[in-house]
Amino acid sequence: MRRNQKNVTEDDFIMLPTVDFCFKELMQNENIRKGIVAALLKLHPEDVEKTDLMPTILQKQYEDDKYGILDVRVKLKNGVQIDFEMQVVYYDYWANRSAYYLGKMYVDQIREGDSYDRLQKCIQVSILDHTYFQDDEKCYRRIALCDTETGKEYTDLLEMHILELSKLPPEQKNETDLLQWMRFLGGKCREDFKKMAENNSTFEEAYDVLDRLSADEKKRLEYEARQKAIRDHDIMMKTAKRLGLEAGIAEGREKGIAEGREKGRAEGREQEKRNIIREMLQDHIPDYKIKQYTGATDKEISEEKSRLF
Numbered sequence: 001m002r003r004n005q006k007n008v009t010e011d012d013f014i015m016l017p018t019v020d021f022c023f024k025e026l027m028q029n030e031n032i033r034k035g036i037v038a039a040l041l042k043l044h045p046e047d048v049e050k051t052d053l054m055p056t057i058l059q060k061q062y063e064d065d066k067y068g069i070l071d072v073r074v075k076l077k078n079g080v081q082i083d084f085e086m087q088v089v090y091y092d093y094w095a096n097r098s099a100y101y102l103g104k105m106y107v108d109q110i111r112e113g114d115s116y117d118r119l120q121k122c123i124q125v126s127i128l129d130h131t132y133f134q135d136d137e138k139c140y141r142r143i144a145l146c147d148t149e150t151g152k153e154y155t156d157l158l159e160m161h162i163l164e165l166s167k168l169p170p171e172q173k174n175e176t177d178l179l180q181w182m183r184f185l186g187g188k189c190r191e192d193f194k195k196m197a198e199n200n201s202t203f204e205e206a207y208d209v210l211d212r213l214s215a216d217e218k219k220r221l222e223y224e225a226r227q228k229a230i231r232d233h234d235i236m237m238k239t240a241k242r243l244g245l246e247a248g249i250a251e252g253r254e255k256g257i258a259e260g261r262e263k264g265r266a267e268g269r270e271q272e273k274r275n276i277i278r279e280m281l282q283d284h285i286p287d288y289k290i291k292q293y294t295g296a297t298d299k300e301i302s303e304e305k306s307r308l309f
Helices: 020-026 030-041 094-107 177-185 190-197 201-215 217-255 258-282 287-294 298-308
Strands: 051-053 072-076 081-087 122-128 140-146 153-164
Touching: 020 081, 020 201, 020 217, 030 051, 030 072, 030 081, 030 177, 030 201, 081 094, 094 122, 094 153, 140 177, 153 177, 177 190, 177 201, 190 201, 201 217, 258 287, 258 298, 287 298
Parallel strands: 081 122, 122 153
Antiparallel strands: 051 072, 072 081, 140 153
């Protein structure tokens, strides 16, 4: 049975891979990268010949384009690119975000005048420590372009892999490599990682990396700062959601009809968005991050600034 994190002693402290800072550090290790890539692609790790880390900033082609900043971007020997994103809290526009990053990664491969045959497969991997798909218990799914009637795949050049750690089933015998990696990435205490390291050399190496990271004072400070930012954002989102919901309900009751209720919900969502923008401005969060988290326009941010300042 897993121990409650609150009772973990100082000596038992270990970084958790679900915090993106820790995940990025883990993925600096080539054997770990190969293990995760092989599990996703259903290959033996030895068949994954090369995994190069690439720049994580997707460049703009035009002045009004949007930058994209990835967690971990890997290129295989055959040219396939994989974007790994670790997300610990629910994100309203996650599907939009992941689709944008996949598309951006794909088109960034060629420039004007290049032939389309230079385009290589791109894969976006979302590792979620929360439940995104609410209506089933599947913890893993592969999404590709296909015929909606026959189910026949149109092309494998664009893929999304969704890993929902919150849906992991009870441990079973003869689990797939991917399921085992999901258990490791979703570990909540030192004992979880030690147990998996006992029977698998790659997990043993991954555990050693976690152990060294956790003992590094500078890395630990960076990790704790990132962990605090995630918690603060989570609290901010929950507070804004509650305020928006209350506003929507109040408006809906006042209207007393279906149209009024729908309008109340819409206004509640808008109020929620304004509250989030205002909170982020008060925390001196840059405009581009506010846009990234909320989808706000420059005008909306400017309006909230005028109300605050």
